Structures are given as structure tokens and as C-alpha cells.
Amino acid sequence: MILVTLIICAILSFLCFVYIQNKPLSWILTILSVIGMIISTVYIVKNDKDHFGMKQETKTTYQPLHSVSPSKQMKMLLYQPIGTANKHQVYIYQTSENAKKKSHTTVNDTTNQVIKRSGNPRIETQTTRWRYKDGASKLWFGIAAENGKLIKRHNKIYVNKDWLVLSTDQAKALQKKLKDKTYQAQLKAQGKAFVTKQIMAAMKENPKMSKAQQAKLQKQATAEFQAQAMQKLIRSIKK
Numbered sequence: 001m002i003l004v005t006l007i008i009c010a011i012l013s014f015l016c017f018v019y020i021q022n023k024p025l026s027w028i029l030t031i032l033s034v035i036g037m038i039i040s041t042v043y044i045v046k047n048d049k050d051h052f053g054m055k056q057e058t059k060t061t062y063q064p065l066h067s068v069s070p071s072k073q074m075k076m077l078l079y080q081p082i083g084t085a086n087k088h089q090v091y092i093y094q095t096s097e098n099a100k101k102k103s104h105t106t107v108n109d110t111t112n113q114v115i116k117r118s119g120n121p122r123i124e125t126q127t128t129r130w131r132y133k134d135g136a137s138k139l140w141f142g143i144a145a146e147n148g149k150l151i152k153r154h155n156k157i158y159v160n161k162d163w164l165v166l167s168t169d170q171a172k173a174l175q176k177k178l179k180d181k182t183y184q185a186q187l188k189a190q191g192k193a194f195v196t197k198q199i200m201a202a203m204k205e206n207p208k209m210s211k212a213q214q215a216k217l218q219k220q221a222t223a224e225f226q227a228q229a230m231q232k233l234i235r236s237i238k239k
Contacts, residue, residue: 001140002040002047009036047146051130053137056151058128065121065159066094068102075163077114078171082107091157092168093123110153116161124156164234173237187229195221 013033020026046052069076079089091105091112105112105123128151132138138147159165166174177183198221203209209217 001143002044003143006037006040006044009033009040013037043140047141051146053133053141054130054146055133056128057131058126061125061127063095063123063125065123065157066097066099067121067163068092068094069164075160076171077157077159077163077165078168079112079165080104080168089167091155093157105155106153109150110155112155112157114157114159114165116159116163118160119158121159121163124158126154126156128152166234166237170237174233177233177237190229191222191225194225198224 010033013030016026016029016033020029043052047054065077067075068078078092080092082088082090088107089112090107091114092102093104095103130146130149130151132141132147164174195218199214199217202217203214206213
């Protein structure tokens with residue numbers, strides 16, 4: 001409507017100046033039309049630069065988050081750095097365990113925050129957009145198509161503490177290392193030595209330890225070694 005008003009005022013100023021023979025009346029109507037043009041232009045600029053007649057509206061949505069790792073024992077959230085400075089990332093995830101396609105966060109006007117805590121993994125998205133304050137504002141400035149324009153989007157990505165958060169390159173390096181035969185053999189030997197040492201130390205303190213207790217200790221020591229080995233491997237990959 002504001003653009004229509006501007007055009008009408010421009011046409012009227014021309015018609016009044018050229019075709020009205022009564023000069024005093026011609027000047028008065030021309031000046032009024034020009035004032036209408038100026039006012040229309042000012043409000044068009046205010047709407048474009050300052051979003052006059054609009055307000056910010058924020059909505060929060062939630063969606064479930066599932067690991068992209070094929071292994072159920074290794075939960076994983078991936079990200080792809082954008083640009084060489086690695087200031088922005090696109091996070092890659094699944095919305096269900098059996099999802100055929102992976103989902104990812106958007107890039108434009110979007111920030112991401114990864115939070116590790118207990119509970120169900122999920123993504124909380126806060127989206128802020130411009131909305132017209134009322135019907136009158138929409139009537140006057142609706143032609144500019146600013147209603148619903150994105151201002152910013154912030155994703156809070158909640159994952160459990162045992163999840164790995166890796167770049168796509170780091171994930172590839174991890175998979176390659178885990179499949180390496182030499183590394184597997186080295187890990188097996190180190191694991192055996194670690195578990196044996198733990199059992200011998202425990203039996204030294206308790207020579208009467210039963211086979212069931214030894215088996216339980218072996219299981220615990222194996223899990224401890226695997227966790228330590230994975231943490232060490234992750235640290236080396238992230239360097």
C-alpha cells in the first residue's frame with residue numbers, strides 16, 4: 001500500500017503541476033502531492049532499514065536426535081566445518097535410528113551449541129523472525145514481503161556425555177585407525193597385559209579370590225582399558 005501511495009502521489013504531483021490552470025491551486029496540490037511522496041519514501045526506508053511496523057517473534061521447536069554411527073556402542077555426532085577458520089559448523093545427525101537420510105543444521109544466520117548432559121538427545125531450535133505488528137502495518141508494508149523474514153536461528157544440541165563429537169575428517173580417520181590390522185593387534189596385546197596386571201594385583205591382595213570374582217574383574221578391567229584406549233585415540237585424532 002505504501003508503494004501504491006508513493007506512485008499515486010508522484011502521478012498527482014505531475015498532473016497538478018502540468019494540467020491545472022489555476023496556478024495557486026496547482027502549486028498547493030503539487031506541494032501536497034510532493035509531501036505525500038516524501039512521507040511515503042521516509043516510511044519505506046524506515047521499514048526497509050529499521051523494520052518499522054514490525055516486531056521480532058521467537059519460536060522454539062524440538063526434534064529427537066540419533067547417532068550417525070552404525071555402532072550402537074559408539075554414539076556419534078558429526079560436524080562439517082564451514083570455511084578455513086572453522087568458526088561455523090554444520091552438524092550432521094539422524095532424526096531416527098533407521099533414518100535412510102542424514103539430517104543437518106542450516107548455515108545462514110544460524111549458530112549451534114553442543115551441550116553434553118544426561119537425558120534424551122535432542123535439538124532445541126530457537127528461530128527469530130520479523131512479523132508485522134498488526135493488520136494496519138501488514139496492509140501498508142505487506143508488499144515488501146518482509147513478513148516471516150529470518151533474523152537468526154540458534155540450535156541447542158543436547159547429547160549424552162558418552163557421545164563423540166567429531167568432524168567428518170576426524171570420523172574418517174577414526175574408522176580407518178580402528179580397521180587397521182596393526183593397530184588391532186597392538187591394542188589386543190596391550191589390553192591383555194592391562195587386564196593381567198589388574199587381576200594379578202587384585203589376587204595379591206586377595207589370594208582366595210574366586211573364579212567368578214576373577215571373571216567379573218576381568219570384564220571390568222577390559223571395559224576400563226577399552227575406554228582409556230578410545231579416549232587416547234580420540235585425543236590423537238583431534239590434535
